[in-house]
Amino acid sequence: MTDLAHIRNFSIVAHIDHGKSTLADRLIQSTGTVQDRDMKEQMLDAMDIERERGITIKANTVRIDYTAQNGEKYVLNLIDTPGHVDFAYEVSRSMRAVEGSLLVVDSTQGVEAQTLANVYQAIDAGHELVPILNKIDLPASECDRVAEQIEDVIGIDASGAIRVSAKTGVGIPETLEAIVHHLPPPRGDERAPLKAMLVDSWYDAYLGVVVLVRIMDGRMRRGDRIRMIQTGATYNVERIGVFRPQMEKVESLGPGEIGFITASIKQVRDTKVGDTITHEKRPCEKPLPGFKPSVPVVFCGLFPVDSAEFEDLRDAIEKLALNDASFSYEMETSAALGFGFRCGFLGLLHLEVIRDRIEREYDIELITTAPSVVYHLFMKDGTRRDLHNPADMPDLTYVDHIEEPRIKATILVPDDYLGDVLKLCQDRRGIQLDLTYAGSRAMVVYDLPLNEVVFDFYDRLKSVTKGYASFDYHLEGYREDNLVKMQVLVNDEPVDALSMMVHRDRAETRGRAMCEKLKDLIPRHMFKIPIQAAIGGKVIARETLSALRKDVTAKCYGGDATRKKKLLEKQKAGKKKMRQFGKVDIPQEAFISALKMDS
Numbered sequence: 001m002t003d004l005a006h007i008r009n010f011s012i013v014a015h016i017d018h019g020k021s022t023l024a025d026r027l028i029q030s031t032g033t034v035q036d037r038d039m040k041e042q043m044l045d046a047m048d049i050e051r052e053r054g055i056t057i058k059a060n061t062v063r064i065d066y067t068a069q070n071g072e073k074y075v076l077n078l079i080d081t082p083g084h085v086d087f088a089y090e091v092s093r094s095m096r097a098v099e100g101s102l103l104v105v106d107s108t109q110g111v112e113a114q115t116l117a118n119v120y121q122a123i124d125a126g127h128e129l130v131p132i133l134n135k136i137d138l139p140a141s142e143c144d145r146v147a148e149q150i151e152d153v154i155g156i157d158a159s160g161a162i163r164v165s166a167k168t169g170v171g172i173p174e175t176l177e178a179i180v181h182h183l184p185p186p187r188g189d190e191r192a193p194l195k196a197m198l199v200d201s202w203y204d205a206y207l208g209v210v211v212l213v214r215i216m217d218g219r220m221r222r223g224d225r226i227r228m229i230q231t232g233a234t235y236n237v238e239r240i241g242v243f244r245p246q247m248e249k250v251e252s253l254g255p256g257e258i259g260f261i262t263a264s265i266k267q268v269r270d271t272k273v274g275d276t277i278t279h280e281k282r283p284c285e286k287p288l289p290g291f292k293p294s295v296p297v298v299f300c301g302l303f304p305v306d307s308a309e310f311e312d313l314r315d316a317i318e319k320l321a322l323n324d325a326s327f328s329y330e331m332e333t334s335a336a337l338g339f340g341f342r343c344g345f346l347g348l349l350h351l352e353v354i355r356d357r358i359e360r361e362y363d364i365e366l367i368t369t370a371p372s373v374v375y376h377l378f379m380k381d382g383t384r385r386d387l388h389n390p391a392d393m394p395d396l397t398y399v400d401h402i403e404e405p406r407i408k409a410t411i412l413v414p415d416d417y418l419g420d421v422l423k424l425c426q427d428r429r430g431i432q433l434d435l436t437y438a439g440s441r442a443m444v445v446y447d448l449p450l451n452e453v454v455f456d457f458y459d460r461l462k463s464v465t466k467g468y469a470s471f472d473y474h475l476e477g478y479r480e481d482n483l484v485k486m487q488v489l490v491n492d493e494p495v496d497a498l499s500m501m502v503h504r505d506r507a508e509t510r511g512r513a514m515c516e517k518l519k520d521l522i523p524r525h526m527f528k529i530p531i532q533a534a535i536g537g538k539v540i541a542r543e544t545l546s547a548l549r550k551d552v553t554a555k556c557y558g559g560d561a562t563r564k565k566k567l568l569e570k571q572k573a574g575k576k577k578m579r580q581f582g583k584v585d586i587p588q589e590a591f592i593s594a595l596k597m598d599s
């Protein structure tokens, strides 16, 4: 049992790749929490896919025992938070469970958009901050300049920022001392009724649902009968423990402590992140202030390339959803693509991660339809409908007006690329809200329609700035605009997977670009194929793919049998990845490529 004065709970906030996970690893290692021989790179990134992509998705936790230089023994609880914009919500909830943050800034790069977004969340949560300048082993490190920038842009004192190399271990002892001396201990009353925060929950193949808790008041023990205040459900605490980082059982958890429980909870969906847990017999009077639930903002259809794999896909999606309450799905049928699922995600990265996992872990080849945002349709009869799929768009005569989600985007970019960034935002119907300078970097704030950002905005931003820009956004709300549904017809058949909502003024350009692209992407057939873009019944763009009769082996005048065989095999493999639309085969890549914009 540790008294409150000897507990420190903290998180690490940083822009992606500034070294958060490496620093966490070093803290764990240098305190002997994990023996050197057990140390894997990036201890806290549990999933393989995270390790491969080098991004942290699920918030993880570790309890570290630390004997400070004054001889006192402390318990340090680190909650690792994801750095990417799509997971901003997970950042905010784990911040409410701790009292302080290490603010890590790469001293070769400086403050970036996600540094700002995350640090403001920490400040909102009332955190004390310890600024850290990382990567000082690199020759490009510029600690003084970056410290000054932290003061200018974030407005906190960075004169005492700790200079660290998470790679070599320089500055790690100073960091541990700063955690103990600069971050406040938690507060709480052991004798008060139990009040605990449900910080996170996930599904474990052996243990079932595991719940991460932070005790505010009271004490939770194995065998206790607990109640989740929001859902009203009651459970018996079966296991209780802490992460070191592997699970270790303890008898109980008291105020200020962070640990896990299991309680025969069936699904992750039965737990609400941010809920208050209390004792059934002696409940606390007031629950903790609630959290916003995370709502999916980007939707797309996932269809198996091979329709025989539909049941496998269902199985994969159900399993993934067990562990990810922010991922939603429902069955969808498409005339062109057959049976599949309409899925909702927190953002594009979230979408990519889920799609990759289905393809890789479950070995199912997928067709992904155009990502779409949720539109609000205000009908003439006074009702409101949410449109998740452009294919479901009702006839315009029933619709009074349409509102689309808008975001506030913050972009930090070196001066040299500012012009290109402004042009990109302008092309995407952006409205500039602010433009300021911090040293040789500009910070621009734009109001942008989310639908212009969901598909390839990151890619475009990265390519026009050679990777030097950083980007962060949050949803601002809904606004009316002149939006229409654009359909694509191939050989006079509508391809619903390519339907999209577009702004009326941009429909023609988009339609023309789409038809031109499809003309290149669809292989020639033995007949002429018209490719059209249309709004309602009106064709706004058209291309024609000329007919061609071609025998792929014709080139190999008899002679080389192996080459002939190879070509035929290649053709067969190509066939597998095609979908038939009426009489036309469309290769899978065409869907994704056709939807990318080149503006």
Ligand SMILES: Nc1nc2c(ncn2[C@@H]2O[C@H](COP(=O)(O)OP(=O)(O)OP(=O)(O)O)[C@@H](O)[C@H]2O)c(=O)[nH]1
Residues within 6 Å of the ligand: 014, 015, 016, 017, 018, 019, 020, 021, 022, 023, 054, 055, 056, 082, 083, 084, 134, 135, 136, 137, 138, 164, 165, 166, 167, 168
């Ligand atoms: N030279 C040097 N490289 C470092 C240091 N700290 C981290 N790195 C490298 O920087 C890269 C990013 O580090 P991570 O720890 O994965 O960054 P992160 O902030 O956790 O990134 P996400 O988990 O994706 O948010 C990795 O290649 C690290 O090896 C350092 O002090 N010096």
